[in-house]
Amino acid sequence: MPTVPPTPRGDTVNPGPPGTPDGAPPDALTVTELTVAYGPVRALRAVSLRVPAGGAVAVLGANGAGKSTLLRAISGVLPFHGGEIRGGRIEADGRDLRGRRADAIVADGIVQVPEGRQIFARMTVAENLRAGALTASRRGVAETYDLVMRLFPVLAERQRQRAGLLSGGEQQMLAIGRALMARPRLLLLDEPSLGLAPIVIDRIADTIRDIRRQDIAILLIEQNAALALDLASHAYVLEVGRVALSGPAAELAATDEVRRRYLGDNGEIDDVRAATRPLARWAG
Numbered sequence: 263m264p265t266v267p268p269t270p271r272g273d274t275v276n277p278g279p280p281g282t283p284d285g286a287p288p289d290a291l292t293v294t295e296l297t298v299a300y301g302p303v304r305a306l307r308a309v310s311l312r313v314p315a316g317g318a319v320a321v322l323g324a325n326g327a328g329k330s331t332l333l334r335a336i337s338g339v340l341p342f343h344g345g346e347i348r349g350g351r352i353e354a355d356g357r358d359l360r361g362r363r364a365d366a367i368v369a370d371g372i373v374q375v376p377e378g379r380q381i382f383a384r385m386t387v388a389e390n391l392r393a394g395a396l397t398a399s400r401r402g403v404a405e406t407y408d409l410v411m412r413l414f415p416v417l418a419e420r421q422r423q424r425a426g427l428l429s430g431g432e433q434q435m436l437a438i439g440r441a442l443m444a445r446p447r448l449l450l451l452d453e454p455s456l457g458l459a460p461i462v463i464d465r466i467a468d469t470i471r472d473i474r475r476q477d478i479a480i481l482l483i484e485q486n487a488a489l490a491l492d493l494a495s496h497a498y499v500l501e502v503g504r505v506a507l508s509g510p511a512a513e514l515a516a517t518d519e520v521r522r523r524y525l526g527d528n529g530e531i532d533d534v535r536a537a538t539r540p541l542a543r544w545a546g
C-alpha cells in the first residue's frame with residue numbers, strides 16, 4: 263500500500279477530477295460554493311464538488327457534517343426541512359437546479375434514495391416500486407420494472423408482500439429499486455449501509471456496482487469509508503459543513519488522515535466487511 267504524506271486540514275489531496283475534455287458530456291452534477299442554513303444554523307459552507315456523467319463519487323463525513331443537507335439541496339427537498347440555500351450554484355447536465363421543485367428535479371433524472379429508506383410499509387413491494395415511476399409511460403414503466411426485478415431477484419420473489427415485512431437490507435434494496443423506477447441519470451444515495459449487517463452491505467455494494475454498469479451516475483453519501491472508497495472513483499470528506507479533503511478514492515484511502523480517522527490503522531479496504539464500524543465524530 264503506497265503512503266502519502268499527511269495532508270494539512272483544509273488542503274486537497276488533488277484539486278478534483280480531471281477537467282471535461284472538449285466534446286465530452288457535461289457533468290452529471292456540479293456544485294459550486296454551496297452554502298445552506300437551517301435558520302441560524304449554517305449546515306454547509308462554500309461546498310464544491312463534481313460528479314462526472316456516469317461516474318461514482320462518494321461524500322464521507324461524521325454525524326452532523328452536512329451530508330444529508332447536501333443531498334436535500336440537490337434534490338430540492340430542503341424547504342420541507344426548514345432549510346434554505348444561501349449561496350452558490352447547483353447544476354446538472356448544464357442546467358441550474360436552484361429554486362426548482364423537487365418533482366421537476368426527479369423528472370430531470372436526479373433521484374434521491376433518502377436516509378432511512380422511507381419505503382411505504384403498508385404497501386406491497388410492487389406498489390412501492392410503481393410509486394417511484396410517476397411520470398413514465400406505461401411501456402417505460404414495464405421495462406424499468408423488469409430491469410429492477412433483474413437487479414434485485416429478492417424483490418422479484420416478494421412482489422406481493424407488504425414492504426414492512428421485508429428485512430432492513432431488503433427494504434434498502436426496495437428503496438433503491440423505487441428510485442431506479444424514475445429512470446435516473448444521477449442517483450443520490452444517503453447512507454445505504456446504515457444499520458445493515460456486513461454480509462448485507464456486501465450485497466448492497468454489488469447492487470451499486472450493477473447500477474453503475476447501467477450508465478447511471480452515483481453520488482454516494484456514507485459513514486462507511488471502506489465501502490465508499492471501494493465503490494467510488496473520487497471522494498470528498500465533509501467536516502462540519504466544509505470540504506476538508508478531496509481526491510481520487512484510492513489516493514484518499516492512502517492518506518494518513520483518512521486511514522487514521524476512517525479506516526482504522528491498517529487502512530484495509532480490500533474487504534468492505536473489514537471496516538464497517540461507523541465513523542467517529544471528527545474532533546474538529
Ligand SMILES: Nc1ncnc2c1ncn2[C@@H]1O[C@H](COP(=O)(O)OP(=O)(O)OP(=O)(O)O)[C@@H](O)[C@H]1O
Pocket residue numbers: 300303304305323324325326327328329330331332343344345377485
Ligand atoms: N431540519 C433541520 N433543522 C435544523 N437543523 C438541522 C436540520 N437538519 C439538519 N440540521 C443540522 O445541520 C447540520 C448537518 O446535518 P445533516 O443531517 O446534513 O448531517 P449528516 O452529515 O447527514 O449527519 P448524519 O450522519 O447524522 O446523517 C447538523 O448540525 C444538524 O443538526
Ligand SMILES: [Mg+2]
Pocket residue numbers: 329330331377452
Ligand atoms: Mg444524514
